[in-house]
Amino acid sequence: MNLYLVITAIVIISMLFFKAYQNTKKVNIQSIAIPQTNKLINKLTIFHLSDIHLENISVTPEEIVLMAQNQQIDLIALTGDFLDRKRTIPKLVPYIQALKQLNPRYGMYAVFGNHDYVLKGNHFAQLKDVLESNGCITLQNEHISLTVDGDIVNIIGIDDYSTKRSNINDSFRDLQEGYNLVLTHDPNVVLEMPNIPFDYLLSGHFHGGQIHWPKPYHLAKMGKLARQKVIKGLHYHKGKPFYISEGLGQTGLNIRVGSRPEVTFHQIGNQSSQG
Numbered sequence: 001m002n003l004y005l006v007i008t009a010i011v012i013i014s015m016l017f018f019k020a021y022q023n024t025k026k027v028n029i030q031s032i033a034i035p036q037t038n039k040l041i042n043k044l045t046i047f048h049l050s051d052i053h054l055e056n057i058s059v060t061p062e063e064i065v066l067m068a069q070n071q072q073i074d075l076i077a078l079t080g081d082f083l084d085r086k087r088t089i090p091k092l093v094p095y096i097q098a099l100k101q102l103n104p105r106y107g108m109y110a111v112f113g114n115h116d117y118v119l120k121g122n123h124f125a126q127l128k129d130v131l132e133s134n135g136c137i138t139l140q141n142e143h144i145s146l147t148v149d150g151d152i153v154n155i156i157g158i159d160d161y162s163t164k165r166s167n168i169n170d171s172f173r174d175l176q177e178g179y180n181l182v183l184t185h186d187p188n189v190v191l192e193m194p195n196i197p198f199d200y201l202l203s204g205h206f207h208g209g210q211i212h213w214p215k216p217y218h219l220a221k222m223g224k225l226a227r228q229k230v231i232k233g234l235h236y237h238k239g240k241p242f243y244i245s246e247g248l249g250q251t252g253l254n255i256r257v258g259s260r261p262e263v264t265f266h267q268i269g270n271q272s273s274q275g
Contacts, residue, residue, distance in 0.1 A: 020255035024058040029067055030264040034200055042149040046266040050079040050204025051247025054091045056254040061098035067263055073104045079204045080113025080185030086123040096134040106146050108136045111157040113185035141167040145176050152178025161189035187244050188223035194238050201242035208232040208246030212258030
């Protein structure tokens with residue numbers, strides 16, 4: 001093969017990879033307004049991050065704080081896939097501490113994803129401890145109830161569906177009457193919840209395809225939603241809204257094509273009743 005053609009091909013491929021890497025630094029800041037229901041009177045602003053993947057992330061803790069510093073945040077929701085290697089666990093600390101600086105009125109809550117469960121035994125326990133010792137409440141098929149300006153808000157954490165750890169019944173057991181916000185990693189679990197009384201569900205898992213060119217064919221193995229091309233953004237199932245984040249980090253190669261990392265502000269309820 002002509003040496004010139006080989007060099008040209010290498011240069012072109014290198015440029016494409018560099019552009020794909022640069023895409024991992026271009027974070028979309030999304031804002032989603034969910035209409036008021038009769039279960040929640042006042043506004044609740046949720047800062048949602050998913051799929052941080054600390055082995056492959058191009059966004060610093062300081063940059064995340066800058067993205068959110070002008071917002072009044074009521075609650076921070078983290079929907080799994082923090083990391084999958086034990087040596088990366090210390091890297092999580094500055095990210096959680098940075099989020100804590102945002103002073104969410106009602107706290108910070110997390111569920112785990114399939115990559116987190118690559119860690120075993122003491123290493124998974126260490127991951128969980130890092131989150132909890134830095135002010136984050138973790139939920140594994142359980143819930144916690146908050147009083148938000150006199151209204152009950154249930155934060156329901158359903159464990160990872162893709163690794164068969166989800167238990168919907170345990171998550172909703174003895175639930176108080178109130179606004180039901182579900183946090184989970186794999187959004188496919190929503191297909192198992194046609195008669196479950198949730199009001200909004202936050203998830204991640206698909207990375208918006210990450211390499212979404214020409215189409216994210218590789219997601220077909222990731223469940224029914226992916227096969228239906230439901231891989232990012234706001235959707236409805238049986239009339240109930242759920243959101244799929246494109247995530248903040250990457251898996252495999254630290255590149256993105258046809259997708260962007262994202263953080264999302266979700267505004268639930270009456271947008272004018274709370275300053």
